Amino acid sequence: xxxxxxxxxxxxxxxxxxxxxxxxxxxxxxxxxxxxxxxxxxxxxxxxxxxxxxxxxxxxxxxxxxxxxxxxxxxxxxxxxxxxxxxxxxxxxxxxxxxxxxxxxxxxxxxxxxxxxxxxxxx
Numbered sequence: 304x305x306x307x308x309x310x311x312x313x314x315x316x317x318x319x320x321x322x323x324x325x326x327x328x329x330x331x332x333x334x335x336x337x338x339x340x341x342x343x344x345x346x347x348x349x350x351x352x353x354x355x356x357x358x359x360x361x362x363x364x365x366x367x368x369x370x371x372x373x374x375x376x377x378x379x380x381x382x383x384x385x386x387x388x389x390x391x392x393x394x395x396x397x398x399x400x401x402x403x404x405x406x407x408x409x410x411x412x413x414x415x416x417x418x419x420x421x422x423x424x425x426x
Contacts, residue, residue: 308333310342318343319420320351322397330414339414345370345397345405353396353423359411361389368405371398381405394423 313325318341326332328340345351345368353373363372369382373396374389381387381397382405389395399405409415 306334315344319417319422320354321349322351324409326415327408335414337414338410338412341409341411341415343407343409345399345407347399347402347404350398351396352425353394355392355394355421355423356389356411356415356419357421358391358419359413359415360391361395362408362410363387363389364408364410366406366408368399368403369401370405371400372396 308327310325310327313327315323315325318324322343322345324344325342326339327342328335328338330336330339363381364386365381365383367383369380371378372381372387373394374387375393397405
């Protein structure tokens with residue numbers, strides 16, 4: 304049976320990295336079994352805390368705004384229409400140095416868990 308999740312009905316939370324998220328699909332709240340999908344927003348002038356995921360591979364697909372991203376030792380600009388794959392165990396961080404919110408979809412496999420997330424800097 305088709306049972307879509309409506310974005311505007313999902314509560315917005317603050318994640319351990321400091322971004323604002325809406326969990327759109329996760330095994331604890333949807334039919335997803337082996338992955339999770341969240342929408343994350345980094346407001347203008349904000350940044351996330353550097354972190355990594357021990358087990359999960361993560362994909363960031365940027366859908367609005369622009370900013371900078373650090374992935375391991377590499378750093379560069381990111382923005383709407385771009386996608387970055389984050390291997391397990393790789394430190395990453397986002398900065399929104401633009402005027403608009405930086406909005407991205409985050410897919411994790413296995414599904415996101417706080418226990419798999421290692422925050423690398425204070426907040």
